Amino acid sequence: MTLDNAIMALTFISSAIALFFATRKQKHDEQNLDADTISKLYDLIDKQEGRYQAFKVESENRIQTLQNEFDAYKNSTSAQIADIASDNVKLRRWAKRLIAQLEAAGIVPVKFDE
Numbered sequence: 001m002t003l004d005n006a007i008m009a010l011t012f013i014s015s016a017i018a019l020f021f022a023t024r025k026q027k028h029d030e031q032n033l034d035a036d037t038i039s040k041l042y043d044l045i046d047k048q049e050g051r052y053q054a055f056k057v058e059s060e061n062r063i064q065t066l067q068n069e070f071d072a073y074k075n076s077t078s079a080q081i082a083d084i085a086s087d088n089v090k091l092r093r094w095a096k097r098l099i100a101q102l103e104a105a106g107i108v109p110v111k112f113d114e
Contacts, residue, residue, distance in 0.1 A: 095112075
């Protein structure tokens with residue numbers, strides 16, 4: 001029984017020493033873990049800020065492209081509307097001259113209802 005008691009005591013002492021060093025190492029790792037976590041957090045914030053800035057620049061470029069395309073469309077449409085209005089005025093003048101010629105020839109044209 002003394003051998004069993006000696007082995008049990010030795011096992012207990014070695015377990016206590018292992019537990020002491022594990023606890024001591026764990027506190028040290030926790031301190032480094034906090035520092036690592038904070039530095040990783042700052043790194044992630046910096047990366048996210050970079051992504052945000054890139055997204056912001058890309059969005060501004062897209063908005064500028066859409067604005068330019070809309071301005072070109074607006075100018076094109078305005079030019080087309082101006083051409084149509086000009087043609088409309090020309091056609092009205094031509095129609096009035098035609099009506100005057102027909103009335104001079106003794107023909108009364110049918111009134112155009114708008």
